[in-house]
Amino acid sequence: MSESPEPLLSLTDVRKHFPITKGLIKRQVGAVKAVDGISFDVRRGETLGLVGESGCGKTTTGRLITRLIEPTDGRIMFEGRDITHMSQGDLRPLRRDMQMIFQDPYSSLNPRHTVGAIVGAPFRIQGVRTEHGTKKAVQEILELVGLNPEHYNRYPHEFSGGQRQRIGIARTLALKPKLIIADEPVSALDVSIQAQVVNLLEDLQNELDLTYVVIAHDLSVVRHISDRVAVMYLGKIVEIADRKDLYESPMHPYTTALLSAVPIPDVRRRAGRERIRLLGDVPSPINPPPACRFHTRCWKAQEVCRTVEPPLAELATGHRVACHFPENAPAGAVQDTSGTEVPA
């Protein structure tokens, strides 16, 4: 991007293909193209939302960023360092700066460890000594995420779902990370609790100067929490833009359809609302449709969509979209991308 300061995180044409094997000798017959060439930057202090339906590769992307898995191809830079193929040993010091929050607050906490042990674990693993001892540090973090510091010796099962997610968040905060990847941080929680956790994440960002990548399927939550949003479909980013631009004038038909599909809690509008209904399900990432992957479900698809893959082009400032026939595009912008590439 054109921003002058170096981005905190930068992905360039990153791919992750999981091989599929078959037959007696397990020869590779194909690959699940979970992530298939994505590029984006995450700036310091911002929240990037990653949305898409199941199978779009958003969770794989999160695991690639934190290097829980190794990319097949491409490059991942964190704070100017190439971490694409860094060994787990070399990654260890970086793990302090990069933490992950998981969806399920029930299964991601060890039931046999106390809250103190769970939240204090990063200190032990990283060998960090704190000024007044680990216990004090942990209690400060517990307070920060809105838990009672006196619950230091309790076990996860003694907490409600929302509190458990707070424990999970506290654990990621222990070593004052710079980047937090949150994979569906609120989708397992009750509605009233979701709002508490969303607010907590926002408060912590302001207080601790955190950078977030929030992975979620809930478009309303993503809009609320994100500064910029990337929409993924079958392993590709189809649109990435500032929140306001993306939600108010989406350019990719898939984004439009996603937004249109969200049920609106407003009974007066349900009759008059214009709906775009996509047919069918998301195709399999094993054999994604050629060229534009969305053409099988797109109502605007033409011949060119089946033959030429649209590039992710910047059609407005900071608004990139991969579509031959974008909506809401400024006049002239469309010709620049697809016009020259239409084959005879």
Next chain:
Amino acid sequence: MVTYIIRRLIWGVVMLAIVSMITFAIFFLVPRLAGATSESLASRYVGRTATAEQVTLAAEKLGFNDPLIVQYGRFAKGIVAGADYDYGPGVERCPAPCLGYSFLTRLPVWPDLLNRIPVTMSLAAGAAIIWLLSGVGTGVISALRRGSFFDRAAMSVALAGVSLPIFFTGIVSLVLFSYGRPLAITAPGGSYTPINENPAMWAYSLILPWITLAFLYAAGYARLTRSGMLETMNEDYIRTARAKGLPERVVVVKHGLRGALTPIVTIFGLDVGLLMGGAVLTESTFSLPGLGKYSIDAIVNQDLPKVMGVVLVTAFFVVLANLLVDLLYAVVDPRVRLS
């Protein structure tokens, strides 16, 4: 699916080869480590009356001086194609599958085993049917009436079944039902009649060993079925089955038991496979001339070729049973058919 079966078959053969290598290594290395020489080994083949030269010659001809790998190759070839034993005084043809000669009787091992297998098979098959029906049945009822008197009684009996050794239950049942006059319902031990001679006598002579052996296994199956059913009956699809209006009996058997079957099939295959190698204690207690009794006798007499024969036969049945279990999985669970 076909490639899956072929892959499993190849694996089975490889497994057998590995087992034969390990047993061969153990049985031929252990005597060496204990101080046996080529000559002392050969002397068991040519007899004690042979001269030292004859023994040396026999040791050479029998190949005891060859490297281990060559000896194994000869052994394996014998199983597949038969072997000629040249121990000096004469050459003896041992047809395939050749598992060698008993030290004690000088008779080839394989025909002996062949005589014993039907006995063990009769014992195992009859007991397996009894324990499967009674164990699974008890487990299902216990799961459905969790905490009831039946459940607690059945689980106590099951605990007894798992803990009491067969030489205790076997002897008690012999005393009660075979020798004890008032209750004597079956023949005294040791009277096996082949099924092709007289099926009624066959069953009559085996009923007590069947029940005794089944009691031991049924207990485990009852517990396994009970815990499996308790888990399955909490599945969402059971709720769906009830929501359809299915009678409870159909819900339990068609939906619940079917879902709990997978671990039972696994254990059943392994148990039957192992039992085919001989129910050592049962056969000893009831003096049944099966593989178990055979192997005990062989061990007592340090008759290594016999022991190896039983080990290989057991390994064969276990591998076979595992193969069948894997195929059965695909029948039970359609999701397995994909991979």
Next chain:
Amino acid sequence: MTGSARPAGGAPVPSDERRHGFLELRDLRIHFPTDDGLVRSVDGLSFTLERGRTLGIVGESGSGKSVTSLGILGLHKDGRARISGEIWLDGEELVSASAEHVRTLRGKKMAMIFQDPLSAMHPYYTVGAQIIEAYRIHHQVSKAVARKHAVDLLGRVGIPQPDRRVDSYPHEFSGGMRQRAMIAMALSCDPELLIADEPTTALDVTVQAQILDLMRDLQQEFDSALIVITHDLGVVAELSDDILVMYGGKCVEYGTAEDIFDRPEHPYTWGLLGSMPRLDRERTERLLPIKGSPPSLINVPSGCAFHPRCGYEPRTGGLGSTEVPELAAADGGHDGGHLVRCHLPREERRAIWENEIKPTLESA
């Protein structure tokens, strides 16, 4: 406790002579004795639902909404639950009916769609076999006839190539297709009452939209009574004519969809509306969560179950923590159908909504 209140009912008439609604719950209580104490999952629930209407039941985990639906189907009749009250379905009382009789109604007269179709369908049987089974329990027909019926149903719920897909296993279907198959199974005997428990929660948003459309269309076609149970106010707004908000095993607010979304009067309903970020409005700077967590059903707070989390509890003058409020007519209810269980005086509730809550929900 809730004796006099009858949502959407007419004037109170002695119960024996009164004509019952198509589905009518009266003071339904479903309690489960456990080692830790009595779990009051449903604690005095009453409502009426007519054919062709859709009732949305909204609540968080542990509000008792799913237990209610299983209770209507008679799935708690195994002796572990203590059930009291009345469930009238088309003139028949189900709580006192024999388990065997309720079973014959289940799947035929009333059917259910579950949340996660992957776990709710038996993994070892084909989709067709499961639909055929559902049909043949209640109809004496040959397998071939039932199979044809299953193929027709699969086609009707929008599954392509139904004659081929009928022999597929659930795991061979995509999530959306599975839920369609589940709906086909529920519809196999033309039920007059259909209960959908979180029917779209496990689905992707574009597929969710398809399923919601399908359910709306099918309900018009079958003219059945539909209960949609969900935590998602968006889904409820898409489908429901009437909405019942549950909290701690009780109904805290009941009204038409317009009542609940345009003039809600219960602080919990306000809280739910303030908790959710909305795509159809300007983005608010902050969400307005409800403090605390949903209550345990073993230790339901005294008085109004919501009082520990309620920001307006001090205005009840101590009543909130001591007395269970009645479910009473709300201020805005034009035909008296809007009911609220709250100690706050009507006028005050109305004023709070208009002056304090509504503006924050719509602020830029």
